Structures are given as structure tokens and as C-alpha cells.
Amino acid sequence: MANEQTSPTQDFVPIKEIRDGVIMTSDTEMRAVLICSSINLALKAADEQEAIISGFQTFLNSLEFSCEIFIQSRRLDIRPYVALLEDRAKNVTEDLLKVQIREYIEFIKDFTDKRNIMTKNFFVVVPYGTSLVGSNFASKLPFGAKKSSAQNKQMKLEEFEEARSQLEQRVAVVSQGLTRVGVRVARLGTEEIVELFYKLFNPGETEKPIVN
Secondary structure, eight states: OOOHHHHHHHGGGEEEETTTTEEEEETTTEEEEEEOOOOOOOGHHEEEEEEHHHHHHHHHHHOSSOOEEEEEEEEEHHHOOOOHHHHHTTTEEEEEEOOOOHHHHHHHHHHHHHSSSSSEEEEEEEEEOOOOOOOGGGGGSSSOOOOOHHHHHHHHHHHHHHHHHHHHHHHHHHHHHHTTOOOOEEOOOHHHHHHHHHHHHHHGGOOOOOOO
16 A cells, blocks of 8 residues: 655645745735724714725725735634733732632633634735746847846846835725725734744644643
8 A cells, every 4th residue: 555645735835935024926926914903893883884884895996906805713712811810820929819810710711611712813915916026037038138147136136026016005005995994904024924824724733732
């Protein structure tokens, strides 16, 4: 019986690299990721709800490019909060306060164990597609003309910056549109994007015990 070989995760994720907060896909496209706050429409008055919905509709209709809205739902990991409480309890000298903290910790643990409490993160992925990034520049030169590796590298860098400039303009349009309807927006950097993908493809990491 032949041994089954498992393919690495990279084979299923079309990401070439992540540079300066920009995702470069294997098909020479770019992606920027925005994390967004939520709005609880149920707590808004009827006229406010209509204004928000109308503003969001106007924002969507104004876009000249596609965007992806991604909602990440995860079970709330209460362990860091419990660890913080237990650490604070070590410095408490009053016996009554220690008892209260311990009872509160047990209440939190029991409450989260019996209820499936979820936390949600909202993301907007802004794309920019270009056939120039990473393309074969020699084919674009006049017949017989050649460029050195240094010159090709410089051309690639210039075209990357030009493409990223177009992406940044799209990011600005999306950020401004969402801000107008009351959504707070923040751009993810390189490390934050790497962490996001790591957690997406390693969901079991949140279930592992915390090592003190």
C-alpha cells in the first residue's frame, strides 16, 4: 500500500508573498485587508436605521470595483481574561476580596462553558488586479533590446509601486465610504495579515492550553 502524502497548506492558498501590508497572489493580483467595526442597528432609532442602510447602499453603488466582505466567527476564548484575574488575585491581601475574585472567576468559567458565546470579526478585502506585476518584461522591449537583471528588478519595483498606488486609492475609497455610515476601519499590516491567515488555517490553536 503506497504511503499517502499530504500536501502543505501553501499548495491550497494562492498567496505568493505579503509585502508592506499587501497580499500578492500567485496570479499577480493584489489584496488589502481592512478590519471593520460593527453597528448594532437594533439599538438605533428608526430614522437612524434608515439613514445607515441608505448610506451603505449609496456606498456600495458608488464602487467601481468588487470587494469581499468576510465575517469570522469564533468561540470566545475566555482563558486570557481568567489568567489575568488569577494573576491579579495573587496580589490581593484582603481575604474577602480574594473570595469574591475567586467566585467571579468560577462564575465566568461556568457561564462560558454552558453557553456557546461567539466573537465576530468583520473584514473587507480590497482587490486590485494587474498583469504587470511579476510579468515578463523582456517581451515588452523593442526587438533586440535587452535589460540587465538590475534594470529588470528596478522595473518590477516601479510597477509594483504603481500597482500598489492604485490599490491604495481603492482602499481610501472603501475606508471613506464605510466611515461615512459610522463604521470604524483599520488597515491590517503584514504581521496582522499573517496572524489572520495562521488562525484561519489553524483553528485548533485556540483550544490548546495556555502555557504560563
